[in-house]
Amino acid sequence: DIVMTQAPLSSPVTLGQPASISCRSSQSLVHSDGNTYLSWLQQRPGQPPRLLIYKISNRFSGVPDRFSGSGAGTDFTLRISRVEAEDVGVYYCMQTTQFPLTFGGGTKVEIK
Amino acid sequence: QLQLQESGPGLVKPSETLSLTCTVSGGSISGDSYYWGWIRQPPGKGPEWIGSFYYGESTSYNPSLKSRVTISADTSKNQFSLKLSSVTAADTAVYYCARHDRGYSGRYSVLSSDYWGQGTLVTVSS
Numbered sequence: 036d037i038v039m040t041q042a043p044l045s046s047p048v049t050l051g052q053p054a055s056i057s058c059r060s061s062q063s064l065v066h067s068d069g070n071t072y073l074s075w076l077q078q079r080p081g082q083p084p085r086l087l088i089y090k091i092s093n094r095f096s097g098v099p100d101r102f103s104g105s106g107a108g109t110d111f112t113l114r115i116s117r118v119e120a121e122d123v124g125v126y127y128c129m130q131t132t133q134f135p136l137t138f139g140g141g142t143k144v145e146i147k
Numbered sequence: 148q149l150q151l152q153e154s155g156p157g158l159v160k161p162s163e164t165l166s167l168t169c170t171v172s173g174g175s176i177s178g179d180s181y182y183w184g185w186i187r188q189p190p191g192k193g194p195e196w197i198g199s200f201y202y203g204e205s206t207s208y209n210p211s212l213k214s215r216v217t218i219s220a221d222t223s224k225n226q227f228s229l230k231l232s233s234v235t236a237a238d239t240a241v242y243y244c245a246r247h248d249r250g251y252s253g254r255y256s257v258l259s260s261d262y263w264g265q266g267t268l269v270t271v272s273s
Contacts, residue, residue, distance in 0.1 A: 036210070068252040074259045083243055083266050084194060089259035127193060131247065131257035134207045136196040 037061055037130050041139035047147045054115040056142045058128035063108050065132070072131040075104055075113045078141075079124040087126075088113065120146065149173040151244045151264035159238075159271050165231040169244030169264060170224070177202040177222045182247035182257060185218060185229045187240040188266070195240075197229065199247055199257075234271045241266040 038061040048054045056075075064071045075088040086095045088104040091111060101116040115122055123146060128139040155167035169183070176183050184199025198208035198218045206218050212231070220227040231238060243266045248258040 066254070066256050068254040068256055070250075070252060070256065072256060072258060076260070083263040084260075085263070086259055086261050089248075089261070095259070095261065129194075129260065131259060134199075135209045135211075136199075136247075136257065136260075138194045138196070141193045 036135055037064070037133065037137050039128055039130060039137050039139035041126075041128060041142050043142060044140070045143045045145065047145050048115075048118045049147050050120065051117050054118050054122075054144055056113045056126055056128075056144075058106075058111045058113070058139050060109045060111075060130055064130050065108065071107065073104075073106065073111050074129045074131060075102075076127045076129060077122075077124050078127065079121075082124075084127060115144070118144065118146070149246065149262050151246065151262060153242060153244050153264045153267040155267060155269070157268060157270060159234055159269060160273050161235055161271055162233055165229070165234050165238060165242075165269055165271070167229045167242055167244075167267065167269070168226050169228070170226050171246075172225070174246070175222075176220055176225055176227055180249050182249055183220070183227050184245055184247060184260075186243045186245055186260070186263075187238075188243070189237075189240040194243075197231075197242075200227070201249065236271050239269065239271045241268050 076084040078084045092104040125141045182199045185197040200206040215232045217230045244264045246262040250258045
């Protein structure tokens with residue numbers, strides 16, 4: 036199984052300031068078709084996870100452009116350019132390059 | 148608008164079988180381009196993928212659960228189901244059904260998990 040490791044566990048951020056979350060995979064997420072299937076999901080309190088980013092850097096429909104993803108191979112980053120109150124929650128990276136699909140342990144974004 | 152809704156008992160006794168159903172509206176589980184699956188999340192922990200299927204093809208299961216899990220589909224009702232046998236307290240979790248976008252660039256792939264149900268809490272306790 037591919038193990039996904041996120042850092043930090045918690046990220047206190049001032050409103051309007053940027054936030055950054057790291058995700059590392061135990062092996063390359065490059066698929067045999069040449070694409071890399073790394074997604075980011077947001078889970079607000081009491082809600083199901085919601086897709087933000089897929090294939091490293093593609094924003095899903097309706098996702099604000101303050102969210103961006105980058106990376107390659109085994110190292111990936113989610114950035115929020117200016118944190119808003121509605122961004123509070125837990126963020127997970129997820130790989131869909133191979134079965135079993137696996138998730139990172141999560142990073143909690145909270146307001147200072 | 149695609150919607151997924153989980154249903155089933157909220158309390159299951161140890162050693163019994165957990166059974167849940169996902170009802171899909173706004174899309175067909177037998178249509179092209181999507182896998183359908185189950186994911187669970189124990190209280191205070193991250194999500195864990197259980198298994199997924201593409202209609203008409205084989206189902207993939209998490210090896211850690213494979214011996215106890217069955218996922219099946221009923222296209223006449225546009226539903227799919229989860230059965231998890233011999234449950235213990237460790238199976239207590241919120242269970243979600245989800246859609247996974249399927250891609251093709253020379254080989255088939257899972258692009259993402261783009262739609263999730265609201266989830267249903269299943270507690271295993273006597």
